[in-house]
Amino acid sequence: MLIRHRPDLTDNDVTDRGLYLRRREFITGVAGLGLAGLGGMASAAPLAFSKGFSTTEKPTPKDDVTSYNNFYEFGVDKGDPAENAGRLKTRPWTVRVDGACEAPKTFDIDALIKANKLEERIYRLRCVEGWSMVIPWVGFPLKDLIAAVKPTSKAKFVAFETLMRPSEMTGQKWDVLQWPYREGLRIDEAVHPLTLIAVGLYGETLPNQNGAPLRLVVPWKYGFKSIKSIIRISLVERQPPTAWNLSAPREYGFYSNVNPAVDHPRWSQATERRIGEFRRRDTLAFNGYGEWVADLYRGMDLKKFY
Ligand SMILES: Nc1nc2c(c(=O)[nH]1)N[C@H]1C(S)=C(S)[C@@H](COP(=O)(O)O)O[C@H]1N2
Ligand SMILES: [Mo]
Secondary structure (H helix, E strand, O other), rough: OOOOOOOOOOOOOOOOOHHHHHHHHHHHHHOOOOOOOOOOHHHHOOOOOOOOOOOOOOOOHHHHHHHOOOOOOOOOOOHHHHHHHOOOOOOEEEEEEEEEEEOOEEEEEHHHHHOOOOOOEEEEEEEEOOOEEEEEOOOEEEEHHHHHEEEEOOOOEEEEEEEEOOOOOHHHHOOOOOOOEEEEHHHOOOOOOOOOOEEEEOOOOOHHHOOOEEEEEEEEEEEEOOOOOHHHEEOOOOOOOOOHHHHOOOOOOOOEEEOOOOOOOEEEEOOOEOOOOOOOOOOHHHHHOHHHHHHHOOOOOOOOOO
């Protein structure tokens, strides 16, 4: 069922049957993995809509979302993650949230899922390579997790780190990137209400190839900012090093906001191929999220801070 945004709905009065059922499926999906302690979710409250944030564009078929991936820890070809990520053990799993905060904490993934109100957000995802998808994520705002550890005034940036486990993430045996994969955001980007921690897609538990058990989703930035299979989130004072920037600093900046006016040194960013379509479409500034995020960059030269 296609879930469409209805701008007149608020978080509190959503009783849409389809969403209700999908929430149930999501719970069943999680329970199907043999996980205990999901009492809070078992009440099957409907997934909340996020007013205005979900696109009404047609979601990319689930088969494409889960078979055409970038996840270099499992290989560099688009089909490699779907083929190889099954061997990643996603339980037990903890996420350490630390750094410039009063209450650093190690969260168990199931407790984290239970403690947060899950929402469906249908977002565009634009890869820096020039293709895009529309993905119905299930997750919660990163700002809620950051608030839980009580950041101090020294928290100016947020650094994210993926698991390092070459026995399962066999791509880590090759030096294609400096492992572990790392990403970062400025604190105002991290606490922006669009910025999501995803734990599911299409109403179900997140498939391993899409970054299980939890990944970042920053829809106005190129896809590589949306780091997968996170084990650590640190509040830091200085801009942290990031994997793609370390690998090719002139090609991949720290900001990496989707910008059709700033080309990659080796290709144009003016257009993109939406997976499933034949004709290329125009790429939108901030991937179409400018009305909500352009203010974050007021006065910045976005060619310089690419
Ligand atoms: N840890 C990690 N995270 C990652 C990547 C990766 O190789 N490793 N690839 C990134 C890139 S380039 C993209 S486009 C998105 C793809 O997400 P998807 O496969 O769920 O569509 O994940 C991003 N997150
Ligand atoms: Mo990407």
